Amino acid sequence: MRRLIIYYCGIVLFFGSCEDKKKTSDPDSYRDxxxxxxxxxxxxxxxxxxxxxxxxxxxxxxxxxxFLTEYGKKNPETKVLITTRFGDIEIELYKDTPLHRAxxxxxxxxxxxxxxxxxRVVPDFIIQAGNxxxxxxxxxxxxxxxxxxxxxxxxxxxxxxxxxxxxAKEYRENPDNRTAPYEFFIFLGPKSSTTHLNGKYTIFGxxxxxxxxxxxxxxxxxxxxxxxxxxxxxSAKVIE
Numbered sequence: 001m002r003r004l005i006i007y008y009c010g011i012v013l014f015f016g017s018c019e020d021k022k023k024t025s026d027p028d029s030y031r032d033x034x035x036x037x038x039x040x041x042x043x044x045x046x047x048x049x050x051x052x053x054x055x056x057x058x059x060x061x062x063x064x065x066x067f068l069t070e071y072g073k074k075n076p077e078t079k080v081l082i083t084t085r086f087g088d089i090e091i092e093l094y095k096d097t098p099l100h101r102a103x104x105x106x107x108x109x110x111x112x113x114x115x116x117x118x119x120r121v122v123p124d125f126i127i128q129a130g131n132x133x134x135x136x137x138x139x140x141x142x143x144x145x146x147x148x149x150x151x152x153x154x155x156x157x158x159x160x161x162x163x164x165x166x167x168a169k170e171y172r173e174n175p176d177n178r179t180a181p182y183e184f185f186i187f188l189g190p191k192s193s194t195t196h197l198n199g200k201y202t203i204f205g206x207x208x209x210x211x212x213x214x215x216x217x218x219x220x221x222x223x224x225x226x227x228x229x230x231x232x233x234x235s236a237k238v239i240e
Contacts, residue, residue: 056110059145059148059181061147064099064151065151068098072099077238080093080108080237082210083235083237084213084232084234087210087212089210090209091207092206094155094204099151100150100153100179103150103181108236112182113234114234115137115233116131116132117129117131119131120185120222120225121222123188123219124190125218126185126188126189126218127186127217128185129234131182145181149170149179149181150181152178154200154201160187160198160201162187162188163188163206164207165185165204165207166184166197167183167202167204168180168185186207188214
């Protein structure tokens, strides 16, 4: 009898040792090695992309032309979607103003415009965007390049018309009509009000969809400095 008991105990121990030790609640218990390896590779690639985004140099007046020329070759997109609470505005950028086009695409891809405002509105004239009174906007400018200006790319015969997009300009010590890189304006006003704009501001694009949105924004209530009483947040993304 004693031998029989020992025999049965041996059988129980044998089968117990063959039991699958993985719990059914373990999420990796039914995943093959290839699936896990692919997930690891994806995570590595995402981190690499994030690192690459941060490796762009701070833009200065010394490197602005070389940087944007090279960036423009690698990023040829020409259409951007601006989103507001009033609706969307689709902008097409001109290829014959390559530095302004590349700069705009660069800022969009770096998410600079996200959570900035349409901060100046003048009915029957312009709406201007790219600034805010948030600390985050100044922080972004410091990281990307706080002091640089864009060389003027003024095309002879090109004038401000309904829906054209132009770069804002620094007035002080700016006889060369260089563009402030972070702000742009959309023109609405009649041609009769463009005398002080034509030939002095670089026109680098036009609105191809959403001028009804532009019109609505231009009519919001603003203070004495043309700043809307209620902030008009924007976000931007490259679409083509």
